[in-house]
Amino acid sequence: MKQLIFISLLLGTLRLSAQVKISGRITDNKNKPLSGASIVLKDTYDGATSDSTGLYSFPTQEKGIHQLEVSTTGYNSISQNINIGLSPIVQNLSLKEQVTELKAVVISAGSFEASDKNKGAVLSSIDIVTTPSANGDVTSAFKSLPGTQQVGESEGLFVRGGTATESKIYMDGNLVNNFFYSSTPGIATRGRFNPFLFKGTVFSTGGYSALYGQALSSALILESNDLPERTQADLSISVVGIGGGIQHLSRDKKSSWGVSYNYINLWLAFNVIKQKQDYFRVPVANQTDANFRIKTKNGGFIKYYGYLSTNKVGFRSPDIDTTGLKDAFTLKNINTYQNINWKDRIGNGWKINTGISFSTNKDNIANDIQDASNRKVTLNSPSLYAFKNFSLENNAKYAQARLVLEKRIKGLTAIRFGSDYFYSDEKSTYTLYDGTKFDEKIIDHLYAGFAEADIYVTNSLAAKIGTRLEHSEIINQWNIAPRLSLAYKLADNSQASLAYGIFYQNPERKLLPAAAGIDYSKAAHYIFQYTRQTRDYTLRTELFYKKYDDLYKTAPGFNGRELAVNNNGFGDAKGIEFFWRDKKTIKNVDYWFSYSYLDTKRNFLNYPTAIQPSFAANHTAAFVFKRFVLPWKTGFNFSYNFATGRPYYNIGFDSSLSKYTIKDQGKTINYNSMSFSINYLPNLGKTNAKTFAVWVLGINNVLGQKQVFSYNYSSNGNRKEAVTPPSKRFVFIGCFLSFGIDRTQDAINNNL
């Protein structure tokens, strides 16, 4: 009987246990209510969701000690032991906000990012190919952003009063030495690499990370694609050539390989569009590349990229010192680039990023003086004219090894450190009119070590502090370059940033061999940035001051070459820049506007005093407008670039004074260029289409506006001639096809 009572008592407690109310308020650490937080009595069904005032309340029949857990997206979850008895429990809890990439400030002073995934990106990857003034050239798209000059007579990025050699380009962390096709006089060459190779680009116009060095002005950091989405073959046909390639994705989607080949021949284009130069060898290039990418089991990647190209070009232009004679310039180039990179997690919050690259570049350049019937004129007396017949062979080899280790400390806070080794071996043979040869060989070993910390104090305040140490054998001294960047979030969509840094650079190849005792050239950057960014618009303004010290001064060496003799050069650059992008106000229209004001003077190379350099305009502006018309499956892109005139000088060596003087100077007319392109995507939206086609029509300088980049002077200074683009406008027509090998069936099979 007793037992029965016992059992019924037991059963009774099961049924009749009293409910206890648990309630409270959930707040963040600033005591602001958190709504939508989930409150759970662990391992039971009991719990609640906090309301808009952070309040929660729920009944429970549980008794004894339980864990009360609170969690919500973006905050660290917490749990609290509570002892449930008979009386109601009030438990207030506060959660700490997680420092997450989604919410944290972006350390962005000085840099523009083009990416589809990263927060703070100003451009998306596709913008690089749909900006009409860029002609599908990776670096040209950045000329529609503030900070860069509209220089059309030579390649490269001229950033904030810096020369093109002050900008360095990196692919997956490795320096690319010959990013552009070899220079030809008065014509800007294109970048060698296909913009579709890259998933993200960071263009820094100053104040960049200690991971990069040897660039006084700017770093362009390119990150190559991960695995392709599917196996695909591509074919392109255009007025400048044909090309084809294949990207193969393995069945398990863990690795891929690809090869491509492009043949470029400008015969057709140059026959239709008259060029200023008289081409006896129309530009022809053969380009081939190969890659493989392997996804590791920790989500890292091993990536290889290899590139080989040959190109030839030859053209005549009137010789400026004579009447009736012509300069016939020929260039043959062979270039290779190889890069293998491993990026991975190696446990305990450590990451490794290591790579080696190797490249070679060979130029055969020759210049002949020719008469009216294009016959070579040989002048043997050593005069100005005799020296115009010459040939030059450049043979360069470059190698780099790099290791970066990174450790996540907490949240986004991390430290990274590593080292770089650069090897360069540059040989040249200069052959005079009379067959005399001059051989030259410049070898450098450059060692660098760097350390950097990303410190996220809260989601609103972050700093990047770093130092770079370098030793170049040519200079035979160490340099220490501190870098600092701060970002502070002012409101949800706006932030202010500051950056400071010291940057060092060796003399460029053409100034070598330098006089003994030459030191690094140096620049200090001070940048203040304000950004306001939402999904639909971006407003960014930057103020900068840049101080140059120890710039190279030159003096005439043998053969009239100018070589670095001392570090007595100096200069500065200051300015303000605006960028505005709006994707919303006008339906289906995306436009951006950028403006840069630059005030710069420098005394370097052969400048007699500090003057505004010939590559710097005071005002530069760009306007880009894109509209996609869905029913027509066609995108219309328009861009307008403007710059005020640039100064030009005739600087000559006055032997009586034994110094350089400015013999003549002036200012070019303003630069105006309007470009237009149309992309037609006939297969858009056909989900089952095996072929995807893009038709492109692009016209540069649609209005045929007159452009003068600079002036060339004759040796005696009596004659000057405008440096203008090779043709008034250029028209590009092309078709790009991709043939997908659909893996949908595989995807289904994998799911079964």
Place this chain on the structure above:
Amino acid sequence: MKKIILSATILLLSVSLFAQSEKFTAAMKKNLDALGAAFKNPPELLTVANNFERIATAEKTQWLPYYYAAFCQVNYGFIQQDKTKTDGYADKASELIAKADSLSPKNSEISCIKSMIASCHMMVDPQQRWMEYGKESGSKLDAAISQDATNPRPHYLRGQGLKFTPEQFGGGCKTAKPELQTAMEKYANFKPASELHPNWGKEQVDQLLKECQ
């Protein structure tokens, strides 16, 4: 005495076991009712999602509460207007459906939710994301159909997607209608495995078909 204690223990045990599954079914039913009502007051979806998630974590071996929690989160992702937050809800739904998936692999219903999650991500920026998420959403529906040919929901979701795709992209009523009709036929023969199993979408297909008349 021993016998009594033994039988009492067995009795107690079976009562508690019975109570346990009774409790699960009751809690699920209560929240399924709440789910139906929550669509009229969308923030309620998150409350119901949390309720399902609590049941899921306490039960540990049931895929259905995870499934419904994910269903609530992804639906809220679609309904709420702040596009900067959409990815967050879709990610939360992904996390939940992954747990359901590990408890019940190759489940047609789960594939449907995965497809909805991909569509939800795509909606944030259709032009940029179409290539990645549009494809994924479609392939998950293909998987759902091959995993269970009798399931009407993949056809409903595909039909709904097509209806809201512009005609020049191969969408609109013309292409949506056959898919929705297929869904309707399958709904007519569809019997959920239990009253807790997924059984939604018929009214919506009705509505869509009416709009396409």
